[in-house]
Amino acid sequence: MNALRLPTMRSSEARITPMTRRHIPRAVELEAQAYPRGWSRSVFRSELDQVGRGGRRYLAAVEGRRLVGYAGLWVVAGTGGSEAHITNIVVDPDHRRCGIATRLLVALAREARGAGVTGWTLEVRASATGAQELYRGFGFAPAGVRKAYYEQGEDAVVMWCHSIGDDGYDGLLDQLELGEGRS
Ligand SMILES: CC(C)(COP(=O)(O)OP(=O)(O)OC[C@H]1O[C@@H](n2cnc3c(N)ncnc32)[C@H](O)[C@@H]1OP(=O)(O)O)[C@@H](O)C(=O)NCCC(=O)NCCS
Secondary structure (H helix, E strand, O other): OOOOOOOOOOOOOOEEEEOOHHHHHHHHHHHHHHOOOOOOHHHHHHHHHHHHOOOEEEEEEEEOOEEEEEEEEEEEOOOOOEEEEEEEEEEOHHHOOOOHHHHHHHHHHHHHHHOOEEEEEEEEEOOOHHHHHHHHHOOOEEEEEEOOOOHHHOOEEEEEEOOOOOOOHHHHHHHHHOOOOOO
């Protein structure tokens, strides 16, 4: 007889909260699972230190007391409005496809809009097609390629979204937050 197959968990109870230094040890573990050469403790410390000075925003997704994801944004003031770069986003492999990255990005997008950001951008591994799909849902489109940007010579796809400051973007964020389109 076939084993009973339970439906895949599609939503997460994770809380979205500011990332702090106490999240760093678990974040370093998640980095090692996500990337060939992930961020070290000192990189996280340096990034989080810049939050207080207004240059970065970092959010954590926490289930119970366990860090299950995090994402960061670098806001750069420009002449025609501010730009924001997504610095990193990682979700625990055991908690993927439950909408955690979506919720982290929705929260960062709302903060970015509040800071007057008119365009946001990121680099993503050419092989990370799942991540690219996630970003497309937020209105990002490929804008170029940085050859051999990553270790082992992998190319980066540069993606941009220029509609984050538009009035209608808030509606998109509401839909994404509600999981519209998710099964
Ligand atoms: C990319 C990553 C952050 C996505 O996290 P997640 O919490 O699983 O993403 P979500 O559940 O919010 O996914 C939202 C949508 O993105 C797309 N998506 C995400 N992961 C996908 C995958 N592996 N394959 C195809 N589509 C994917 C889907 O459209 C998904 O919606 P659906 O589940 O209803 O089909 C996670 O896979 C990860 O940590 N990867 C390793 C690190 C990394 O590559 N980070 C990006 C660096 S630029």
